[in-house]
Amino acid sequence: MSKFHYAFKVKDIETTRKFYVEILGCKEGRSTESWIDFDFFGNQLSAHISHNFPKLDYCGKVDGIEVPIPHFGCLLEISEFERIQKRLELEKIEFVVQPQTRYKDAIGEQLTMFIFDFSGNPIEFKAFSNNDEVFLGS
Numbered sequence: 001m002s003k004f005h006y007a008f009k010v011k012d013i014e015t016t017r018k019f020y021v022e023i024l025g026c027k028e029g030r031s032t033e034s035w036i037d038f039d040f041f042g043n044q045l046s047a048h049i050s051h052n053f054p055k056l057d058y059c060g061k062v063d064g065i066e067v068p069i070p071h072f073g074c075l076l077e078i079s080e081f082e083r084i085q086k087r088l089e090l091e092k093i094e095f096v097v098q099p100q101t102r103y104k105d106a107i108g109e110q111l112t113m114f115i116f117d118f119s120g121n122p123i124e125f126k127a128f129s130n131n132d133e134v135f136l137g138s
Contacts, residue, residue, distance in 0.1 A: 009050035073124030081127035
């Protein structure tokens, strides 16, 4: 099975480590003073310190909801989605898009939620009702 690697900008290592390791439960990989790697649900994230963060564009319109572009995220099993949701609520992380069901009773039905990490990066978590429908449309 293939995995993806994604490098992105963060404001600092300390709060990035807190968010990804302590809140999301990601395993920390290699790091230096200017970057840190994480096992993000089986994929490699590389967070690099930057002071140049472009403004987000809410041009993504999905099932009637405007979502921030760019964003990244992961597909989870429903039980893992619910575990992450509870953890985010416990930590009082604000939802950009509240946890909800998208495409209810249609092909591609999925749970979804959006949050920002501590550097302002939007992250989407999804869980499909039927994983065979990940790439199917209604």
